[in-house]
Amino acid sequence: MDGTLLRGRSSFPYFALVAFEVGGILRLLFLLLASPLAGLLYHFISESAGIRVLIFATFAGMKVSDIESVARAVLPKFYSSDLHPETWRVFSACGKRCVLTANPRIMVEAFLKEYLGADMVLGTEIDTYGGRATGFVSGPGILVGENKAHALRKAFGDVTAPEIGLGDRKTDHPFMILCKESYIVPAEPKVEAVTHDKLPKPIVFHDGRLVHKPTxxxxxxxxxxxxxxxxxxxxxxxxxxxxxxxxxxxxxxxxxxxxxxxxxxxxxxxxxxxxxxxxxxxxxxxxxxxxxxxxxxxxxxxxxxxxxxxxxxxxxxxxxxxxxxxxxxxxxxxxxxxxxxxxxxxxxxxxxxxxxxxxxxxxxxxxxxxxxxxxxxxxxxxxxxxxxxxxxxxxxxxxxxxxxxxxxxxxxxxxxxxxxxxxxxxxxxxxxxxxxxxxxxxxxxxxxxxxxxxxxxxxxxxxxxxxxxxxxxxxxxxxx
Known part of the structure; x- marks a missing residue:
């Protein structure tokens, strides 16, 4: 998702949108204060540890229905404004499409399936209790590295191999080598995003208070x-x-x-x-x-x-x-x-x-x-x-x-x-x-x-x- 299908490599803005739209200004402040710790863990310890901090700061105590509502009504507008043109050209040309992402599936699935025509979304599963998110993740944990490869093997089996695999970082290699062809998407943040008229479905309505993506x-x-x-x-x-x-x-x-x-x-x-x-x-x-x-x-x-x-x-x-x-x-x-x-x-x-x-x-x-x-x-x-x-x-x-x-x-x-x-x-x-x-x-x-x-x-x-x-x-x- 981040850095491959989307131009931006950081998922913080999308976590921030959920935090503000569901939890308000205090939740956004909590996420912002937790983000330096998340960054340190992400870059110096492990991707998984950094993403766990973002998930806890964003989701802990939220109603699952509220998260789903924001994912359906708010996030598509911002996701669609950041689509990588070359990745979208390849992605849209394929007959069946699967997205593997470290992002919580609950955040990205509505956009990927409804607006981009993805057939399958494999993402991190958040833990819930009584209709609310606990802030922790379910097994097998954050979908990075070998966890992505394991999820891909589980979804496709050992017989069928995907034709094309796209990624943008070293931790994507384990799942990419399972594909018949693999390509790395170079980091080009200044590349022009896909225009809305090239999407299979126009985003006519959206919700949310924030005008700009909250970096x-x-x-x-x-x-x-x-x-x-x-x-x-x-x-x-x-x-x-x-x-x-x-x-x-x-x-x-x-x-x-x-x-x-x-x-x-x-x-x-x-x-x-x-x-x-x-x-x-x-x-x-x-x-x-x-x-x-x-x-x-x-x-x-x-x-x-x-x-x-x-x-x-x-x-x-x-x-x-x-x-x-x-x-x-x-x-x-x-x-x-x-x-x-x-x-x-x-x-x-x-x-x-x-x-x-x-x-x-x-x-x-x-x-x-x-x-x-x-x-x-x-x-x-x-x-x-x-x-x-x-x-x-x-x-x-x-x-x-x-x-x-x-x-x-x-x-x-x-x-x-x-x-x-x-x-x-x-x-x-x-x-x-x-x-x-x-x-x-x-x-x-x-x-x-x-x-x-x-x-x-x-x-x-x-x-x-x-x-x-x-x-x-x-x-x-x-x-x-």
């Missing part, structure tokens, strides 16, 4: 920044919640939050018996989309949402209305709100961090012809402001904990009357048109994935989803 330096920087960042986030949230909306834009800039506005925002809706308010149709990047829309407009715009934590609802400077997933009741509620003024809705129903738009719900198109598409994009340097597994109430705090977060709000032209349902267009045609318009503005791809598909995939229950086209332009996205 030891980045892990230390993250630990030192979090106390400062949390205080800064509280100050930014207080400014957005307590100040009058016309002043929030300037307060954000003063506190390091950049808000870029493009296009021409429509004027406030005029109350009229025959005219409803403007319905802003936004792409969905974080829970803060409606707030930054209101900031760009300089006036609070109510928002409808499927779910919102009590904390987010309490600190929100705009009115939020919960939808109850009953189409008739939701339509009546939205219509009533539009009679009172402007409204914002995110028809994707959930967030996606990749340059994709999820399938739009067509409900909004039937309710009004006053439709203004809004393309939302953001930039974060340390923490993602969205999560699928964690507490949603912390999403705004993590976004504002970034040193200099940025939001770009692009107002597109109001939908022409001849393209609305009032002119005879179907609600699906209207929704698809707006989705394509926003996607073109952001240079994103439109997908057929829905909110349900996302959470099925993150839960590892996407067997029925994989077979259908993941993206409208499937050939381009999947590299067929």
């Amino acid at each position: 030891p330096f980045m892990a230390l920087l993250t630990i030192l920044w979090i106390p400062v960042g949390f205080l800064l986030a509280c100050l930014r949230i207080a400014a957005g919640s307590l100040l009058p909306m016309p002043h929030v834009y300037y307060a954000f800039w003063a506190l390091g939050v950049q808000v870029h506005i493009k296009g021409t925002p429509p004027p406030p809706a005029q109350k009229s018996i025959n005219q409803s308010g403007v319905l802003f149709i936004c792409s969905h990047r974080t829970l803060l989309d409606p707030i930054f829309l209101s900031t760009a407009l300089g006036r609070p715009i109510p928002a409808v949402t499927y779910s919102l934590s009590r904390l987010s609802e309490f600190i929100s400077p705009i009115k939020t209305v919960r939808l109850n997933r009953d189409r008739v009741k939701d339509a009546a509620m939205i219509k009533k709100l539009l009679e009172e003024g402007d409204l914002v809705i995110c028809p994707e129903g959930t967030t996606c961090r990749e340059p994709f738009l999820l399938r739009f719900s067509a409900l909004f198109a039937e309710l009004t012809d006053q439709l203004v598409p809004v393309a939302m994009s953001n930039r974060m340097s340390m923490f993602h402001g969205t999560t699928a597994r964690g507490w949603k109430g912390m999403d705004p705090f993590y976004f504002f904990m970034n040193p200099s977060p940025a939001y770009e709000v692009t107002f597109l032209n109001k939908l022409p009357e001849e393209l609305t349902c009032g002119a005879g267009k179907s609600s699906h045609d209207v929704a698809n048109y707006i989705q394509r318009t926003i996607a073109a503005t952001l240079s994103y791809e439109c997908t057929n994935f829905t909110r349900k598909d996302k959470y099925r995939a993150l839960a590892g229950n996407d067997g029925t989803v994989v077979e259908k086209p993941a993206v409208i332009d499937a050939n381009k996205v999947m590299g067929c």
